[in-house]
Amino acid sequence: MLKLRDILVELYRETATSLPYEIETKLKKIFKIENSNAKEALKVILENIKMAREFEKPICQDTGVPIFFIKAPFGISHNYIKNEIIKATRIATRNIPLRANAVDVLTDKNSGDNTGIGFPVIYIEEVNNSKLIIELILKGSGSENIGQIYKLPIQEIGAERDFDGVRKCVLDAIYKAQGRGCPPYFIGIGIGATKDQVTRLSKEQLLREIEDKNKNSLLDALEKKILKDINKLGIGPMGFKGKTTALAVKIGINHRHPASYFVDVSISCWAHRKSKVILKI
Amino acid sequence: MLPLKEKDVLSLHAGDFVLLTGLIVTGRDKLHKFLVKEKPSRKEIPFDLQGSVLYHCGPVVRKKANNYEIIACGPTTSIRVDMYEPEVIFRYGFKGIMGKGGMGEQTLNALKVNHCVYFHAIGGAAVYLAERIKRVVGVWKLEEFGIAEAMWALEIDNFPAIVTMDSYGKNLHNTIEKKSYEELRKLIKL
Numbered sequence: 001m002l003k004l005r006d007i008l009v010e011l012y013r014e015t016a017t018s019l020p021y022e023i024e025t026k027l028k029k030i031f032k033i034e035n036s037n038a039k040e041a042l043k044v045i046l047e048n049i050k051m052a053r054e055f056e057k058p059i060c061q062d063t064g065v066p067i068f069f070i071k072a073p074f075g076i077s078h079n080y081i082k083n084e085i086i087k088a089t090r091i092a093t094r095n096i097p098l099r100a101n102a103v104d105v106l107t108d109k110n111s112g113d114n115t116g117i118g119f120p121v122i123y124i125e126e127v128n129n130s131k132l133i134i135e136l137i138l139k140g141s142g143s144e145n146i147g148q149i150y151k152l153p154i155q156e157i158g159a160e161r162d163f164d165g166v167r168k169c170v171l172d173a174i175y176k177a178q179g180r181g182c183p184p185y186f187i188g189i190g191i192g193a194t195k196d197q198v199t200r201l202s203k204e205q206l207l208r209e210i211e212d213k214n215k216n217s218l219l220d221a222l223e224k225k226i227l228k229d230i231n232k233l234g235i236g237p238m239g240f241k242g243k244t245t246a247l248a249v250k251i252g253i254n255h256r257h258p259a260s261y262f263v264d265v266s267i268s269c270w271a272h273r274k275s276k277v278i279l280k281i
Numbered sequence: 282m283l284p285l286k287e288k289d290v291l292s293l294h295a296g297d298f299v300l301l302t303g304l305i306v307t308g309r310d311k312l313h314k315f316l317v318k319e320k321p322s323r324k325e326i327p328f329d330l331q332g333s334v335l336y337h338c339g340p341v342v343r344k345k346a347n348n349y350e351i352i353a354c355g356p357t358t359s360i361r362v363d364m365y366e367p368e369v370i371f372r373y374g375f376k377g378i379m380g381k382g383g384m385g386e387q388t389l390n391a392l393k394v395n396h397c398v399y400f401h402a403i404g405g406a407a408v409y410l411a412e413r414i415k416r417v418v419g420v421w422k423l424e425e426f427g428i429a430e431a432m433w434a435l436e437i438d439n440f441p442a443i444v445t446m447d448s449y450g451k452n453l454h455n456t457i458e459k460k461s462y463e464e465l466r467k468l469i470k471l
Contacts, residue, residue: 037443040298041403044441048409061341061353061407097352099341099429110427142358142381142404157469168469175465178458180358180382182404229468233461238404239382240443241457271405 004081007277008088008134012066013096015136015275016058019049022210023247023272030184030237030244038242045237045270056096060271063098064138066120069207071133073281078124081132085122089114101141123200132279135207143181143269147202148173149195152261161261163222166191166251170226171233173265174246179239182269185246187230190264192254198264205250206268207276214251223249237270283437284332285376290396295451297444299400304418305334305379305437309357311430312422313365316373323373327421328434330373334400337362337380339429341407349417351435353407356381359399367391383445383454392448399446413440 027049031042052059068085072078090113092098102116103109114120127133150169152161157172159165170189177185188208190201214220227249236242247270256262282289283303293299306328308316315321323330340354359380362369366378366388378388379400392399402410418434425431445453465471 037296037298040441040443044403044406044409048403048406051412052408055408057408057411058341058353059407060405061339061355062357063341097341097343099339099353100427101429110429112427140405145358158471159469171465171468175461178382178454178461180360182381232468233464235457235461238401239454239457240401241460269405 004084005088005091007279008085009092009095011134011136011275011277012088012092012098013056015138015273016063016096016098017056018053019059019271019273020275023270024049026210026247027270034237034242034244037240038237041238041240058096058098059273060140061099062140062142063101064140064273065101065144066114067137067139067203068120068122069135069204070122070124071127072124073130073132074126074128076132076281081124082122085120086115089120130281132281133276134279135276136274137203137206138273140182140269140271143185143267146173146177146181147267148176148265149199150263150265152263163218165261166263167222167226167229169263170249170265171229173267174230174235175233177267178235181267182271183235183239183246184237184244184270186268186272187246187249188266189249189251190254190266191251191256192262193257193260195262197254198262199266201252201254202264202266205252206266206272207274208248208250210248212250219251219253223251283334283377285334286332287396290376290398290448293398293444293447294449295444295447295453299442299444300439301334301400301442302438302440303436304328305336305435306330307336307338307340307431307433307435309337309339309430310361311426312432313362313369315422317365317368320372326373326432327419328432330375332374332376334377334379335369335375336402337378340411340433342428342433349420351411351414351417351433354411354414355405355407356402358382359384363388370395370397379442383452389446389450389452392446393450396448398444398448400442401445402440402442410440413437
């Protein structure tokens with residue numbers, strides 16, 4: 001049987017070099033409807049996806065911040081999983097290779113192996129079944145930098161403490177981002193009581209598949225409405241003008257405090273690199 | 282063809298799709314800060330920068346027996362070095378800046394004054410673009426800055442890019458932003 005570490009190294013390889021097929025399929029569809037420079041860009045992008053998979057090389061040179069979302073059954077040590085992740089990260093960085101992205105804030109030195117304080121980012125929760133589910137996002141920082149957090153109400157954009165206020169925040173974030181984070185984007189939104197909670201929640205939404213329908217009909221309608229509005233902005237693929245600025249909008253909610261209404265917007269580039277592995281324990 | 286001459290720059294206009302061939306050098310956050318703060322002379326830099334293109338890129342590189350292999354080399358977001366770029370263009374003689382996402386008013390003005398142009402490469406197309414590199418000519422500041430932040434001199438061949446800011450002060454990003462602002466106003470009823 002393969003060791004957890006080996007499985008994690010392969011998870012890294014798959015995530016860095018092979019874009020999920022549903023995203024590739026979607027990009028092929030929009031290639032047909034876009035024009036001019038946006039179409040030229042998509043042509044190169046589609047060719048790049050193919051080459052990266054074939055040559056097993058990273059789709060993007062920014063192999064990002066590795067973010068793990070893990071659901072672990074009762075009885076398996078979380079520290080064990082974390083240690084295996086750190087060892088696998090070092091191996092993956094050397095072998096695939098990934099770009100070393102972990103920089104020490106005190107010395108400004110790069111650790112050289114993608115490990116450091118809080119790096120990779122690891123979220124683990126215990127679940128009530130016998131499967132260990134590991135999901136990995138390699139989060140590029142061009143798109144991470146254009147994310148925003150909002151504290152409603154915000155008078156300047158007429159955002160009140162309701163769903164329409166949420167919609168206005170997201171439109172504001174994408175307008176401000178323009179083409180700087182490599183659109184078409186994937187957008188995760190988190191609504192809730194505290195800053196830390198909504199940022200994690202919005203990131204977690206990025207794990208959802210494009211066609212995944214929100215179980216709550218109100219949120220489902222809001223996701224569709226926001227996506228439609230974003231695509232009216234005309235920013236387009238790579239910010240070169242066009243019909244497609246975002247491919248998906250996904251919303252997660254927590255209960256909020258009467259005084260607080262935080263909305264966090266996490267954005268991923270078109271090269272939304274994520275993979276999942278399910279292990280029976 | 283690189284290096285670019287004055288007349289080449291003047292012949293390029295915002296919106297043009299180009300294929301670049303010749304020598305470029307990479308440089309991102311740390312290098313820009315270093316060039317502006319420490320002001321190394323052109324002689325201290327081992328490559329001839331006159332008329333060349335400064336590419337905002339932190340590549341993935343594998344060391345080989347006697348050279349390096351560029352594995353992936355798409356553009357990084359240019360706006361982060363906007364505050365340094367006018368001085369870098371002026372001091373080191375670049376005729377082209379390449380990256381993604383466009384740059385601000387101060388760089389647009391520097392492009393005009395120094396006759397320089399901004400190329401937008403295709404973000405995330407890192408393997409495709411690495412295949413357009415014929416040769417690694419050399420590297421500067423590798424020990425000090427690390428792989429991603431060092432200055433790599435690369436010989437490229439038919440490297441695709443789009444002119445989005447030209448030497449006449451035209452900025453495609455501004456045009457698209459203004460248009461999207463009109464839409465935004467309608468959508469949030471400002």
